[in-house]
Amino acid sequence: MKINNIPYRTIWPTADGAVEIIDQTRLPHEFVTVRLESMRDAEFAIRSMQVRGAPLIGVAAAYGVALSMKHHATDAALKATCDMLAKARPTAVNLSWAVERMRALLLPLQACERADAAWLEAGRIAEQDVKINQAIGRHGREHIQVIHLEKGDTVNILTHCNAGWLATVDWGTALAPVYTAFEAGIPLHVWVDETRPRNQGASLTAWELAQHGIPHTVIVDNAGGHLMQHGLVDMVIVGCDRVTAHGDVCNKIGTYLKALAAFDNGVPFYVAMPISTLDLTLLDGVLEIPIEEREQEEVTHVSGLCDDGQVRRVRLTPEGSKAANYGFDVTPARLVTGLITERGVVAANTAAILAALAD
Ligand SMILES: CSC[C@@H](O)[C@@H](O)C(=O)COP(=O)(O)O
CATH class of the missing domain: 1.20.120.420 (translation initiation factor eif-2b, domain 1)
Known part of the structure; x- marks a missing residue:
């Protein structure tokens, strides 16, 4: 990129x-x-x-x-x-x-x-990794194209965290379909969840989309449900860190809440996934996937560019308030519309996953 x-x-x-x-x-x-x-x-x-x-x-x-x-x-x-x-x-x-x-x-x-x-x-x-992401891009683009043809207008895609080219060697997973569709001339716009605490959406996804001239808007993490209720999101595409044999998806903290809101509003919720992200040794993602817990300071503090041009870190919370920092959550398979893999779009269930692996 x-x-x-x-x-x-x-x-x-x-x-x-x-x-x-x-x-x-x-x-x-x-x-x-x-x-x-x-x-x-x-x-x-x-x-x-x-x-x-x-x-x-x-x-x-x-x-x-x-x-x-x-x-x-x-x-x-x-x-x-x-x-x-x-x-x-x-x-x-x-x-x-x-x-x-x-x-x-x-x-x-x-x-x-x-x-x-x-x-x-x-x-x-x-x-x-590059070849896999290009294939994910091609398969995902087809779904963006279908929505574009049905709607006859700009496709609004919501994404969480950064699963763009910065999260891979090139192209990204969740954003590979976005880049591929954009190159094919499909009009699209991306809602970028800021993704507290480390703000990978606001700082990384927004940056790489801007570098590529892709229309996007950064939103606070809690805005997605409201946008979906008002018909402003046509599809969600996120990346993932581990997917179980049942199709449960672990991704950046907050992904599950987006999946619930998407389900409630009939918005398709796709997960882009190289096959190497499958963990067939696990079945129930909520019970079995290890969730990284990181330092409290990522929650209690933020850093950003000050008006004098210096990057500084500031405290948000009162001294003495404890913070918890769970890095990931698990979205149950029932909330996932499809897994966009290098082998095509696969339903989030064991039979479909095993069939894709056997191909
Ligand atoms: C293609 S990357 C997929 C996931 O790794 C991504 O969505 C994510 O959760 C990244 O978390 P991070 O903590 O920034 O490594």
Whole structure:
């Protein structure tokens, strides 16, 4: 995708064997890239959310394994690296998916073969992510097009958090259909939930849509229900961090409330999902998916650009008030209209999911 008309990806290998990322903690007010030279750098980037979004943290972890293998490629080093990276964030299954794919490839190899093989495999995972997202974009666009033909007017799409190109290597998941439809000339407008506490909608989704000239409006997280009651939302598309065999969807906190409002108002609620986000070991998402709890400061404080041009952090809540910071919630399958995958749009139930996997 493009920043100031220059094509970028969110992560890329450098000619001298390091990895570069866009530091997403600095957006939208500053565009800064960061060089990762070690597994510790990759682990810090994931934990601190310099890189975030389920597919991207998987790719960053794969590169983390590759960086580690350049220096220490024994069995013990491979185990320690994979175990540490897999724990950097708990909810998105793509992280452990990517780490386990690296481990399975590297473990049978001689130590001296591991560095080159790891580097190639991390690159393959990154390239695959781009292709998968392009396919999600094509499948999702068809549904946007159907709504456009029925309505004969601009399609209003609501999204939560950031599941755009910043959350992947390129294109995004939930926003891939948006970019693809926009390129095909379908008139659309995106309602962007600000997505407290870290405001990935207001700071990341709004920024990347603006870079691409896509009409959008940032709304507070509580506005979606009101907009749906007044016919101002034609469809919802969100990303996801883990989907169970039953089709329950875990995504950024607040997604469930949007799904309830969509259901009550007859608005289609789609979840864009690479197949690697499926966790067939789990059935009931509410009971079984681990939900990340983060620091209270993400709730009690916000940072933003002040009128003097400086980025500052300020406290919102009274000193002494406790805050709880659950990062994700689970939307039961019954509220999901369809899962937009690289293999097509799949119903959120076990039979349809298994049939899609068998194709
Ligand atoms: C394509 S990204 C899908 C999800 O990872 C995204 O919607 C989300 O919840 C991201 O959460 P984050 O905490 O910013 O990593």
